[in-house]
Every structure is written in C-alpha cells, then in structure tokens.
Amino acid sequence: MNKSEFVAELAKKWLWDKKQAEMALDGVTDIIKDTLAKGNDITLVGFGTFTVAEKAERQGRNPKTGEAITIPAAKVPKFKPGKALKDALNG
Structure with a gap:
C-alpha cells in the first residue's frame, strides 16, 4: 500500500475527504520524525515502539x-x- 492508497483508506474509515486524511497522516509522520530527531522514543500501546539506534562507523x-x-x-x-x-x- 502506498501513501495515496493509505490516505484513501483513512478517509473512508473516518468519513473525511482525502485532503483531511492526508493532513492527518502528514501530521502524525511529522510528530514521529520530530520526536525521533530529538532522540526520544514513541510508544503506542498495542501497536509498537519507535526508537533511534546508533550505528557505528564501519x-x-x-x-x-x-x-x-x-x-x-x-x-x-x-x-x-x-x-x-x-x-x-498471527490470528
């Protein structure tokens, strides 16, 4: 599923127009990016945890x-x- 398909599904689920759904998705992804850029983790109970890992020079x-x-x-x-x-x- 690409972004436009995801936006269409989001709009259908919440009865939004596609512009509102795209703004919501962009807002969520911006918050995730900004939070990780600051070095903080994000935990969404039941969904998962986003973290930042350091990879050494190699x-x-x-x-x-x-x-x-x-x-x-x-x-x-x-x-x-x-x-x-x-x-x-896994059912």
Whole structure:
C-alpha cells in the first residue's frame, strides 16, 4: 500500500475527504520524525515502539570497484511491534 492508497483508506474509515486524511497522516509522520530527531522514543500501546539506534562507523566495499570505503556513523530509526499488532498478524 502506498501513501495515496493509505490516505484513501483513512478517509473512508473516518468519513473525511482525502485532503483531511492526508493532513492527518502528514501530521502524525511529522510528530514521529520530530520526536525521533530529538532522540526520544514513541510508544503506542498495542501497536509498537519507535526508537533511534546508533550505528557505528564501519568499513565496507564499493560493490562496483571492490574499493574499501568507510561508512560513517549514523542514527537509524527502529520499530518494535507490540503484542496486539503481532497477535493481529498471527490470528
């Protein structure tokens, strides 16, 4: 499902027009991005937890040339699904 399909489903579920649904989705994603950028976690009980993990600098290889390269340290988002979400997926 892509963003426009998600917006259409959201609009249908809440009887909104697509513009309202898109604004709601954009608002939620902005809050998630801003909160993670500050280094804070987000826990949605029953759904899951968004966190930020630190990846250390490491060595890699350019697959085209085989040349050794340094991959810089980075912060990456992580998501751990909650029990209710796992249960919904597994019947």
